[in-house]
Amino acid sequence: MNDILALLVTPAFFYAILRVTTPILFAALGNVISSKAGVSNIAMEGTMLTASLAGVLASAYSKSALIGLIAALLVGILFSAFMAYLSLYLGTKVIMAGIALNLFASSFTVYILYMFTGQKGNSASLASKQIPSVKLPLIDKIPVIGEVFSGHNILVYVALLSVVAIYIMLNKTKLGTHIKAVGENPAAAASVGIKVRRVQFISLCLSGLLAGFGGAYMSMGYLSMFTRDMIAGRGWIAIAASAMGRSMVIPTTITSFLFGIFSAIGNVLQLQNIPSELITTLPYVAVFIGIVVYSIRKSRGGRS
Amino acid sequence: MKKLNIKAKNVIIQILTAIGIALIITLLVLLVTSEEPFYAFSKLLTAPLTRVRYFGNVIELMIPLAFAGLSASLLFRSGLFNMGGEGIFYISGIITTVLATQALGNGLIHSFIVILAASLFGGLIACISGFFKAKYDANELVTSLMLNTILFGVGFYILKTRLKDMSVTGVASAPFLDTAKLTVMVPKTNITTGFLLLLLLTGTIWFIYKKTKLGYMIKMTGINKDFAKYSGMSFFALTMIVHFMSGFIAGMGSSVHLLSMYDRFTWSALPGYGFDGCLVAMLGKNHPIGAFVAAFGLSYLRTGSDIMARSTDVPVEMVAIVEMALVLLITADFIITYLKRKKALAGGTVNE
Numbered sequence: 001m002n003d004i005l006a007l008l009v010t011p012a013f014f015y016a017i018l019r020v021t022t023p024i025l026f027a028a029l030g031n032v033i034s035s036k037a038g039v040s041n042i043a044m045e046g047t048m049l050t051a052s053l054a055g056v057l058a059s060a061y062s063k064s065a066l067i068g069l070i071a072a073l074l075v076g077i078l079f080s081a082f083m084a085y086l087s088l089y090l091g092t093k094v095i096m097a098g099i100a101l102n103l104f105a106s107s108f109t110v111y112i113l114y115m116f117t118g119q120k121g122n123s124a125s126l127a128s129k130q131i132p133s134v135k136l137p138l139i140d141k142i143p144v145i146g147e148v149f150s151g152h153n154i155l156v157y158v159a160l161l162s163v164v165a166i167y168i169m170l171n172k173t174k175l176g177t178h179i180k181a182v183g184e185n186p187a188a189a190a191s192v193g194i195k196v197r198r199v200q201f202i203s204l205c206l207s208g209l210l211a212g213f214g215g216a217y218m219s220m221g222y223l224s225m226f227t228r229d230m231i232a233g234r235g236w237i238a239i240a241a242s243a244m245g246r247s248m249v250i251p252t253t254i255t256s257f258l259f260g261i262f263s264a265i266g267n268v269l270q271l272q273n274i275p276s277e278l279i280t281t282l283p284y285v286a287v288f289i290g291i292v293v294y295s296i297r298k299s300r301g302g303r304s
Numbered sequence: 305m306k307k308l309n310i311k312a313k314n315v316i317i318q319i320l321t322a323i324g325i326a327l328i329i330t331l332l333v334l335l336v337t338s339e340e341p342f343y344a345f346s347k348l349l350t351a352p353l354t355r356v357r358y359f360g361n362v363i364e365l366m367i368p369l370a371f372a373g374l375s376a377s378l379l380f381r382s383g384l385f386n387m388g389g390e391g392i393f394y395i396s397g398i399i400t401t402v403l404a405t406q407a408l409g410n411g412l413i414h415s416f417i418v419i420l421a422a423s424l425f426g427g428l429i430a431c432i433s434g435f436f437k438a439k440y441d442a443n444e445l446v447t448s449l450m451l452n453t454i455l456f457g458v459g460f461y462i463l464k465t466r467l468k469d470m471s472v473t474g475v476a477s478a479p480f481l482d483t484a485k486l487t488v489m490v491p492k493t494n495i496t497t498g499f500l501l502l503l504l505l506t507g508t509i510w511f512i513y514k515k516t517k518l519g520y521m522i523k524m525t526g527i528n529k530d531f532a533k534y535s536g537m538s539f540f541a542l543t544m545i546v547h548f549m550s551g552f553i554a555g556m557g558s559s560v561h562l563l564s565m566y567d568r569f570t571w572s573a574l575p576g577y578g579f580d581g582c583l584v585a586m587l588g589k590n591h592p593i594g595a596f597v598a599a600f601g602l603s604y605l606r607t608g609s610d611i612m613a614r615s616t617d618v619p620v621e622m623v624a625i626v627e628m629a630l631v632l633l634i635t636a637d638f639i640i641t642y643l644k645r646k647k648a649l650a651g652g653t654v655n656e
Contacts, residue, residue, distance in 0.1 A: 042445065090636040095385055095445075096586060100631045103579050107624035114619045115337060233453055240446045277464065281457035288450040295442035 007268050011147035016267065018152060021260025022159045023048065023214040023222065023231075027238030028245070028256045029159075029166050030210030035247040036170060037203035038183035042098035043083055044211050045235025046105030051076040051215025053109045056128040056226040057116055065129035069216050076212020077205050079105075084204035088197045102235075110228055123219075123226040131155055131220045153221035155213060162210065167249040179203050211235070233284065237263075240287045244294045255290070262286035314643050315589070322633035330626045334618065344616040348623075351611040352604055360493025362600070362607045364565060368393075370502055370599035371557020372581025374509055374592055375550045380582075381590040382546045383526040384437065388448030389554040390578025391455035392429050394571060396422040396555035398459045400562050401467055401477045401569040404484035414483040419501075419559045426555020427548040429455065434547025438540040456574050463569065477569040486563045498560035502596075505553065509592040522546060526590075554578065586631050602627065 007013065027044040034041035041047075054075035059068025083101055087094040110120050117125050133153050140150040170176035181189040182199045190196050214234075219226045237259050245252025266282040330348070334341035352358045372389050379386045403418045433451060436442035467477040486496035513519035521542055524531040532539040557577065562569065584602060588594025609623035633639070 086632060086636060090638045091641065092632060092636040096635050097632070099385070099387065099582055100586060100628065100635065103583060104624055104628040104631075107621045108628070111619055111621035111624060114621065120619070120621075233449065236446060236449045240443070240450070243443050243446060275461055275465070277457045277461040281454045284450040284453040284457075288447055288454065291442050291446055291450075292436050292440070295436060295440035299440045 011144050014148040016264045017260050020263045021257050022156045023234050024238045025159045025256040026210045026214035027235050028241040028252050030207035031239050031242040032247050032252050033203045034207040036183045037179045037200045039094050039200045041207040043101045045231050046102035047079045047211035048215035049105045049231045050079050051212040052219035053226045055216040056123050056219045059129040060126035065131050072216035073212035076208040080204045080208025084201045130224050155217040155221050163253050237287050314640050318639040321639050326629040329629045338618050344612050344618045347612040348608040352607045362603050363495045366599045366603035368557050368561040368577045372577045373584025373595035373599050375553040376581040377585035377590040377595050378550045380585050381526050382522045386444045386448045389581045390574050391452035392426040392551050392554040393558040393578045395455040395459045396426040396558040399425045400559040404480040405478045411483050418484050422559035423552045423556040427552035430547045430551025434544050438543035475572050479568050496564040498564045506592050506596045586635050
């Protein structure tokens with residue numbers, strides 16, 4: 001027991017928390033934007049998966065990590081735009097479209113991977129590029145803090161900065177005000193001349209952009225290749241984080257980190273002599289308990 | 305009655321249009337990616353009919369898909385978005401394995417006990433998400449998806465530590481006893497009495513929807529969540545009943561599938577039937593007979609694509625594109641809107 005505790009209070013463990021929280025945070029923030037506009041994007045899992053494959057393929061063929069990242073972002077936006085078009089203009093329920101597209105992405109990515117590489121498991125045969133890591137100046141020199149915060153993949157810092165950016169976007173800009181107005185009362189928003197569907201379309205595309213970042217991070221930072229179903233429920237964990245954070249930026253960031261901590265603990269314990277089948281369920285158990293506790297507290301609070 | 309006919313006609317036109325468009329998309333994809341597109345296309349569509357064994361495969365695969373589809377459609381119909389069928393398929397498979405490897409009586413009784421136990425257990429597991437949804441409004445989509453992974457982890461752990469047959473390589477349980485396995489009805493295939501159970505179940509659900517108060521409540525609650533409150537049955541009771549029924553059906557599907565097709569339990573990953581059930585439910589427009597037909601269609605398509613993948617350069621995952629086109633075209637209501645609008649322009653009445 002003490003051995004495990006010793007493993008958890010090291011700078012390496014806190015470094016790992018930032019590393020595993022990043023994809024969850026990207027997707028959770030994406031869900032926040034769409035939820036604020038009243039069209040919760042639950043296709044984060046599928047969007048991230050498709051974007052991560054796009055990043056790997058584009059970077060391998062262009063020999064440029066930057067082009068890979070741009071491709072992942074574009075595919076993320078396109079994937080969400082497709083879903084937005086279906087639900088806003090063709091009348092599919094957004095939740096149904098989300099469920100269907102998540103299932104679709106799982107086999108579609110394998111199909112595309114096979115078309116390009118002849119493999120169905122992973123993209124190891126492609127020389128795809130990685131998005132580089134950076135050492136932060138000054139902070140790097142501080143003991144402990146430097147070890148935790150410096151030397152991460154660029155996208156880890158992008159994730160942290162996007163917390164700030166989205167907070168400002170939602171609270172200080174015209175677009176943010178429109179998004180919130182549309183989400184709270186679409187009829188009222190329409191009556192003052194806000195184009196409801198257009199605002200919802202834009203917010204779904206923005207959520208796709210963030211999922212694109214998350215996907216690119218997974219295949220070009222967290223790992224150095226695409227593997228089948230590599231998102232492994234992170235999109236859903238993100239949606240749980242956004243639900244528990246009541247679709248607000250700061251609380252959602254906190255819950256994302258909470259789930260990130262449990263994922264990191266799971267990763268540490270896997271190296272111990274504990275059955276890995278049970279340990280891998282730890283983050284999911286944490287999310288399950290988190291959602292239940294949150295809902296109980298919310299319903300108690302509503303009653304009094 | 306006339307109005308119903310028009311509605312049914314619109315749905316049929318919509319589905320046929322969707323199938324037509326999906327086939328065109330398939331052909332286009334094949335033209336771009338395959339060296340022998342027309343051969344692949346014809347294999348995909350006609351291969352399952354060429355041999356009794358192939359058509360047997362269609363029915364064999366259809367059975368778990370239909371069970372999973374019926375399970376999901378019950379939930380979707382009541383406006384509950386729960387995808388927990390996947391985990392229930394796995395954990396009920398573990399229950400099936402525990403009981404099917406022990407002597408518990410002669411043929412019919414043993415199978416009956418195994419299927420009933422797996423179904424009841426599935427029902428109870430589904431009630432976990434159901435309870436927290438009904439009582440505290442916990443998001444059932446998230447809890448059920450988390451449970452899928454948790455149930456798999458626990459089930460796989462039990463399989464590896466308690467059920468594994470050490471005399472065989474790989475992870476497999478001890479063999480199922482012959483008394484537990486279902487009887488094959490059609491020679492040269494694995495179509496078992498499980499198919500009769502499926503027919504019975506589809507009929508029962510249809511009857512519940514059509515003739516009982518519960519069926520009416522399920523439909524109305526799906527349309528408006530507040531309806532249950534004003535109709536004498538609480539939302540709590542309805543949510544629990546629907547979750548239990550759905551889990552029961554998923555558990556039944558899992559044990560019927562295992563006792564028909566397997567000699568040992570060998571799943572070392574989630575089987576996917578629960579998720580496919582969501583597609584079946586959407587394709588069947590949350591209707592039991594729709595789910596039955598959709599399961600057949602999906603199974604036909606998958607069997608066809610499997611044979612196609614073996615004899616051409618097209619991978620089996622190509623079928624995902626066809627399935628997605630079908631699901632999206634059938635769940636989107638723009639074709640129906642178009643039909644209504646056309647009728648309105650022609651001077652008929654539109655009843656939205």
